[in-house]
Amino acid sequence: MRRSLVSVLVLLTTLLGAPAAIAAPGSTITYKSISGAGGTTLKAFVVEPTGVGGGPFPLLVMPSSWAVPNIEYVGAAAKLAKESGYVVVSYTSRGFWDSGGEIDIAGPDTVNDVSKVIDWAVANAHADVTRIGVAGISYGGGQSLLAAANDPRIKAVAALSTWTDLARSLYPYSTVNKQAVEVLLAAGHATGRPGPVLTEAEDAYRDGRFWEVVPISAGRSAASKIAQINANGTAVMIGNAWNDGIFAPGQVADFYSKLTGPKRLMLSPGDHATAELFGAAGLPNEIWESVGRWFDRYVKGTANGVEAEQPVQLKPNNGGTWQKYGTWPAGAADTMQLDAKKIHAGWNTVADSGTVLLSGALQGFLNIPTGVALPFIDRNLAGVWSGPQYPNGATLAGTPKLKLTVTPSAETTTLFAYLYEVGPLGLGSLITHKPVKVTGAGLTQTLDVELEPTVWNVGAGDRLALVIDTVDPRYLTESTRGSTVTFGPSSLSVPKA
Numbered sequence: 001m002r003r004s005l006v007s008v009l010v011l012l013t014t015l016l017g018a019p020a021a022i023a024a025p026g027s028t029i030t031y032k033s034i035s036g037a038g039g040t041t042l043k044a045f046v047v048e049p050t051g052v053g054g055g056p057f058p059l060l061v062m063p064s065s066w067a068v069p070n071i072e073y074v075g076a077a078a079k080l081a082k083e084s085g086y087v088v089v090s091y092t093s094r095g096f097w098d099s100g101g102e103i104d105i106a107g108p109d110t111v112n113d114v115s116k117v118i119d120w121a122v123a124n125a126h127a128d129v130t131r132i133g134v135a136g137i138s139y140g141g142g143q144s145l146l147a148a149a150n151d152p153r154i155k156a157v158a159a160l161s162t163w164t165d166l167a168r169s170l171y172p173y174s175t176v177n178k179q180a181v182e183v184l185l186a187a188g189h190a191t192g193r194p195g196p197v198l199t200e201a202e203d204a205y206r207d208g209r210f211w212e213v214v215p216i217s218a219g220r221s222a223a224s225k226i227a228q229i230n231a232n233g234t235a236v237m238i239g240n241a242w243n244d245g246i247f248a249p250g251q252v253a254d255f256y257s258k259l260t261g262p263k264r265l266m267l268s269p270g271d272h273a274t275a276e277l278f279g280a281a282g283l284p285n286e287i288w289e290s291v292g293r294w295f296d297r298y299v300k301g302t303a304n305g306v307e308a309e310q311p312v313q314l315k316p317n318n319g320g321t322w323q324k325y326g327t328w329p330a331g332a333a334d335t336m337q338l339d340a341k342k343i344h345a346g347w348n349t350v351a352d353s354g355t356v357l358l359s360g361a362l363q364g365f366l367n368i369p370t371g372v373a374l375p376f377i378d379r380n381l382a383g384v385w386s387g388p389q390y391p392n393g394a395t396l397a398g399t400p401k402l403k404l405t406v407t408p409s410a411e412t413t414t415l416f417a418y419l420y421e422v423g424p425l426g427l428g429s430l431i432t433h434k435p436v437k438v439t440g441a442g443l444t445q446t447l448d449v450e451l452e453p454t455v456w457n458v459g460a461g462d463r464l465a466l467v468i469d470t471v472d473p474r475y476l477t478e479s480t481r482g483s484t485v486t487f488g489p490s491s492l493s494v495p496k497a
Helices: 002-016 070-084 108-124 139-150 166-170 178-191 196-206 222-232 249-258 286-300 359-366
Strands: 021-024 027-035 041-049 057-063 087-091 127-137 156-160 235-241 263-268 312-314 323-325 333-338 341-344 371-373 383-389 394-398 401-408 412-422 427-439 445-450 454-458 463-469 484-487 490-495
Touching (some): 041 070, 041 108, 057 070, 057 108, 057 286, 070 087, 070 127, 070 286, 108 127, 127 139, 156 286, 166 249, 178 196, 235 249, 263 286, 333 383, 333 463, 401 412
Parallel strands (some): 057 087, 057 127, 156 235, 235 263
Antiparallel strands (some): 027 041, 333 490, 341 484, 371 427, 401 445, 401 484, 401 490, 412 463
């Protein structure tokens, strides 16, 4: 309750535009102006521990999320300062709210801002230059990973609800994640000042030229900087949600597998930022508790046993306890053979992936997954394949993979593959999905498609079902109404724990 009152006071101070010095239990919170890259002013809350001497103190830098101001992490920062003696700088990312500059989509200036904040904290806030960590949610998480590649002083990173491959997140299999793009653009315009890169990217998207945006991804994606992160030996923790509608989990799982230093991956139910949202406010939260222990070990050097724990920690998407693995799960797979079918493209069916930021959050908090009644799916508009029952149930763990033989009649068709758990009444719960764009009228081709990874407990007596159709409200669909798609013999491989 006391931390909540402090947060309210800090917010009021920000809105009034006056520097604040607020005493929180075990810490002081001060509103500061910090010179970022190119002299751009960054507005920050600096949280310093009290009653533990004059430092130098271990430092945590926290860039804010897209469209969120610097108050975002003040609750967690006060807790970290009080309980573990960190100096924490929570600042508004450039181009947003009270910070200066323009939004450059995690471009060089935004990444260099992290290093400038570190410089400032060492010079002005009694921070220890040998003990530095960086953490953030969403946009802040992406900046954290990019900064770790850029600045070898950073010993550890915690990136939550983040991206490691921007193009793969917003343009999976050449399909625009329309709802996610619209949310990001709307929030950017409402709370910030788009720079030239964002303006040009939006223009390309509005004109149907999203493929022109893809070249900016590599420099803004940690996946292209894995060698630098590994060379720096940065300890990397990543926490994402299974149903993240903006940054789906497959891209971070692949990134994680290429890290050679200390690492941890936590995937749990929910949508974008929901799994760690309350922890940022300083409330009890298992993801942020793990973040604190991660920094205690790899920034402070506390011997707390983190390095001896299983690094891959996965909570089933439909409920259950954490399952822990030494590596990304790759157990024996069940293979479902898919017989030939022909469907008509361009019409909606009752199958879809849900609404970004909502469907996954409902599943995570209330265990209400996106569902469908399979008997109501029009077999003229969608292919439906059912697998055998699992009499004793089963646990799926890993990445389901499709090998599809398809012949579209139109030059461009978008396919949407959905994997369901289906009960005895034909009601299905969406486990995972993936879009894929197909080009070439009359061309028979074989597609290898990875659905998003999952851990899912299948109930006793239930079965799996695959549905493929050609329209989904979440994505920019390029299917031609009245065209057809013919499926030749294909297969679905589903890994089990």
